[in-house]
Amino acid sequence: MPNIVIIGGGPAGLSAAIYAVRAGMQATVLYKDGGALAKTDKIENYFGFIEPVSGAELLERGQKQAERLGAVLRQTEVTGIEYAAQGFTVKTADGVFDADAVILATGSPRAVPKIEGVAAFEGRGVSYCAICDAFFYRGKDVAVLGQGEYALEEARVLLPVAQSVTLLTDGSEAPADLPDGLRVETRKVSAIEGDELVSRVAFAEGESLRVSGVFIAYGTAGSGDFARKLGAQLDGTRIKTNADGSTAVPGLFAAGDCTGGLLQVAKAVADGAEAAMSAVKFVRK
Ligand SMILES: Cc1cc2nc3c(=O)[nH]c(=O)nc-3n(C[C@H](O)[C@H](O)[C@H](O)COP(=O)(O)OP(=O)(O)OC[C@H]3O[C@@H](n4cnc5c(N)ncnc54)[C@H](O)[C@@H]3O)c2cc1C
Known part of the structure; x- marks a missing residue:
């Protein structure tokens, strides 16, 4: 049975899973935590609830509903997505998952670190994508x-491409299991500096x-x-989609x-349904 992998277990991801399994697909939801919904104390603008409902309760109901219908929910962090011979390979902290189609539903974009020079040097030494840009730094x-x-x-x-790679933890403790050859610097970073191009931290x-x-x-x-690495288009930090939830990358x-x-539950739920139906159509083709 074709597998649709959904990254994110919030209302968008769970709604996508519900629609995908009911359309006869295998749906695997990979999620790290409760996302924005779990932080929501009281929701009183979502259809069907006479009394306000907590985000945690709404999330739990969505999870149970998706599981009852046959979706597989796995709590893990996704670290990468790559093209495979057929579809995609989704890499997580706990192994890899094959997918015929992928639905991205990881919630609000990550905040860019507030370190001087990050925005100013983007594209001139500051990169957000090792797979895309590692080659430009071979031997450096x-x-x-x-x-x-x-x-x-x-x-x-x-690591295999650059002369040296240093992990800057910016004041946090170094992770326990480091890849061979990775240097670590735990001091707080104040700025990324250079002239035309980055030359130092x-x-x-x-x-x-x-x-x-x-x-x-x-x-x-x-x-x-993930979208950037696979070649989908972004508008700032948001992914550009067509009305049916498709991106510029087939299957994504x-x-x-x-x-x-x-940025509301109602829209996330509707988006999830739309993206799932489009993914189902894509996989059936
Ligand atoms: C304080 C607060 C109050 C709010 N109040 C309301 C309200 O009253 N009404 C309303 O409609 N909306 C409200 N919202 C907004 C609402 O919560 C969001 O619009 C909605 O949750 C978005 O759903 P989503 O599925 O897109 O993302 P999220 O709910 O954020 O879910 C994202 C999912 O992606 C997962 N994820 C992210 N990165 C990875 C990764 N690398 N690997 C694996 N999983 C990953 C997360 O763990 C999570 O499961 C509120 C939000 C906040 C923060």
Whole structure:
């Protein structure tokens, strides 16, 4: 049975799963946590609830509904998506999943770290995509700004290509399992500096590290990161979709807050349904 992998277990992802399984597909939802909905204390503008409902309760109901209908829910962090011979391979902290189609539903785009130089040097030494840009840094010293699984995944892509790769944890503890050859710098970063191109990272304490490139992989990878790597179009940090939830990449769909517009449960649920029906059509072709 074709497998539609949905990244994100919020209202957009769960709604997509419900529509996909009811259309006869296998649907696997990979989610890290409760997303924006779990942070919502009281919702009183969602259809069908006479009394306000907490985000946690709405989420639990959606999860149980999706599971009852046959969706598989797996709590794990997605760190990358690659093209496979047929469809896609989704990489997670707990292994890989094959997908005939992928629906991105990871919620609001990640915040860009508020470090001086990050925005100014984008495209001139600051990159958000190791797979896309590693080649430009072959034989050079580079850094990855981040602390989690996603940052380590970006570092793994850069290690065979660059002269040196330094993980900048920006004041956080170094992760436990580091890939061979990865250097770590735990000092707080104050700025990314250079002239025309990036030439160094400055630390709050005063010293600096000479690098030609800085790859931003702060926190968890979001839909925008995955979309960019696969070649889909973005409008700022939001994924550009057609009305049916499809992106410019065949087999890749997006739904919910990651596509922008009204950042509300009602829109996320509708987007999820739309993207799932389009993914089902795509897989059947
Ligand atoms: C405080 C607050 C109050 C709100 N109040 C309301 C309200 O009253 N009414 C209303 O309609 N809306 C409200 N909202 C907005 C609403 O919660 C969102 O619009 C909605 O949850 C978006 O759904 P989503 O599925 O797109 O994203 P989310 O609900 O954010 O779900 C994103 C999912 O993606 C997962 N994810 C992200 N990255 C990864 C990764 N790399 N690997 C695996 N999983 C990943 C997350 O773990 C999560 O499961 C509120 C939001 C907040 C923060």
